[in-house]
Amino acid sequence: MKAWTEITLWKRVMLGLVLGLTVGLALRYGMGSEMVNGDRVWASAAFGEAWFQPVGQAFVDLIKMLVVPLIIVTLISGVTSMGDPSKLGSLGIRTIALYLVTTAFAVTIGLVMGTLLQPGAGIDFSGAAGSAVNEVGGRVEAGADAASASFLDKLFAVIPDNIFIAMTDGATGDVLQIIFFSLLFGAACLVAGERSQPLVQVIDSAAEVMLKLTVMIMELAPIGVFFLMAWVMSTRGLGVLDNLAMLAVALYLSCFIHMFFVHGLGIVKGVLGLPLNRFFSGIRDAQAVAFSTSSSAGTLPVTIKNATENLGVKKSVASSVLPVGATINMDGTAIYLGLVALFAAQAIPGIELTFADYLAVAVGATAASIGAAAIPSAGLLLAYAVLSVIGVSEEQALLIIAFIFPFDRLLDMMRTVTNVTGDAAVASAVAKWEGELDEDVFREKSTI
Numbered sequence: 020m021k022a023w024t025e026i027t028l029w030k031r032v033m034l035g036l037v038l039g040l041t042v043g044l045a046l047r048y049g050m051g052s053e054m055v056n057g058d059r060v061w062a063s064a065a066f067g068e069a070w071f072q073p074v075g076q077a078f079v080d081l082i083k084m085l086v087v088p089l090i091i092v093t094l095i096s097g098v099t100s101m102g103d104p105s106k107l108g109s110l111g112i113r114t115i116a117l118y119l120v121t122t123a124f125a126v127t128i129g130l131v132m133g134t135l136l137q138p139g140a141g142i143d144f145s146g147a148a149g150s151a152v153n154e155v156g157g158r159v160e161a162g163a164d165a166a167s168a169s170f171l172d173k174l175f176a177v178i179p180d181n182i183f184i185a186m187t188d189g190a191t192g193d194v195l196q197i198i199f200f201s202l203l204f205g206a207a208c209l210v211a212g213e214r215s216q217p218l219v220q221v222i223d224s225a226a227e228v229m230l231k232l233t234v235m236i237m238e239l240a241p242i243g244v245f246f247l248m249a250w251v252m253s254t255r256g257l258g259v260l261d262n263l264a265m266l267a268v269a270l271y272l273s274c275f276i277h278m279f280f281v282h283g284l285g286i287v288k289g290v291l292g293l294p295l296n297r298f299f300s301g302i303r304d305a306q307a308v309a310f311s312t313s314s315s316a317g318t319l320p321v322t323i324k325n326a327t328e329n330l331g332v333k334k335s336v337a338s339s340v341l342p343v344g345a346t347i348n349m350d351g352t353a354i355y356l357g358l359v360a361l362f363a364a365q366a367i368p369g370i371e372l373t374f375a376d377y378l379a380v381a382v383g384a385t386a387a388s389i390g391a392a393a394i395p396s397a398g399l400l401l402a403y404a405v406l407s408v409i410g411v412s413e414e415q416a417l418l419i420i421a422f423i424f425p426f427d428r429l430l431d432m433m434r435t436v437t438n439v440t441g442d443a444a445v446a447s448a449v450a451k452w453e454g455e456l457d458e459d460v461f462r463e464k465s466t467i
């Protein structure tokens with residue numbers, strides 16, 4: 020047992036993935052198939068549904084259980100850690116504007132890539148497991164209704180008329196409404212100042228506990244991934260791997276494009292007039308840690324170290340802007356959420372996205388990326404939010420998430436690198452505006 024927990028989590032997750040794949044495929048091809056009324060029926064499908072799906076689903080349920088409380092406490096605690104808004108002044112507004120603008124670019128790149136590469140095309144969700152099939156069929160109409168609502172309807176739907184109903188709506192609540200309320204609640208704590216302190220401390224402590232609980236549940240990920248993978252393989256076979264590979268390609272490409280053009284050329288070179296190569300080589304350690312831990316929060320000490328020592332960002336700015344960035348500025352997560360929405364729309368028959376839907380997904384993915392905690396797999400939890408925006412039912416969302424989850428770690432590594440890179444770029448910009456950037460340090464050894 021000790022030896023098992025000593026292996027880094029991501030390696031254990033990969034092991035679960037490979038074993039699940041092997042067992043699922045061995046059963047599929049070992050148990051064979053027969054033709055029934057012109058359709059090929061695989062004997063392993065019933066087995067997978069009876070034995071693998073319930074365990075995989077239990078794991079997904081454990082994760083779903085975290086969504087509502089995790090978002091509420093981590094988001095309020097993130098906002099209150101920004102400090103008094105009147106002290107933030109125009110700089111604070113510019114920082115937040117930069118977070119939002121970069122995130123909007125990120126979602127756009129994700130949506131364009133998802134449209135070009137079509138990662139969800141060709142998966143036939145009508146062949147999905149058991150009862151889910153009927154649900155999928157039955158919900159298409161509801162999906163079409165939701166899709167035909169106008170953009171403004173969708174936008175204002177983030178305002179909950181009853182926050183308690185929002186929290187209990189469906190399995191994971193109405194996530195966007197919860198994010199909206201939590202952001203305002205955090206802002207109100209800041210405005211209330213001293214008098215909100217006892218409450219803020221309780222919420223900070225609750226946030227710590229929820230993050231710990233998430234980490235504890237993620238320890239089960241290798242087992243969850245094994246069962247999900249074995250289920251998907253025994254019911255669907257190898258064909259689906261093409262789609263998952265395409266999703267990964269779309270995400271990695273989008274992240275590279277975003278980091279190079281938006282963080283690099285846009286902010287560092289364009290806005291700040293500073294050398295690109297020095298920026299990227301300066302944050303190499305932080306990127307490496309982000310890639311291996313999949314946690315912006317876990318990477319934070321290294322990001323601060325890199326920003327102060329290699330980019331010349333003064334400590335005062337680095338230690339205030341970077342922690343906030345780590346919790347709310349997640350460009351990689353926004354790219355990913357946009358892609359997951361398109362993946363679902365392409366994979367589920369009957370969901371046609373209008374231009375208003377694209378806008379709604381962009382707004383939803385931006386909001387959800389703000390709401391995502393800076394820990395492994397947080398982005399996947401938020402996928403429920405963007406899927407509901409385009410009218411995907413809860414059952415369909417479960418299928419999509421169960422389907423992507425086994426591969427999520429690979430995707431998470433890249434989006435976390437992008438998240439951390441965005442934080443460092445914004446911190447450099449803020450430092451420069453504040454006159455707290457030592458450009459000599461930044462330019463040191465630079466050639467471009």
Ligand code: ASP
Binds near residue numbers: 314315391399434
């Ligand atoms: N793991 C990411 C981070 O910590 C969040 C996500 O899952 O998208 O930045």
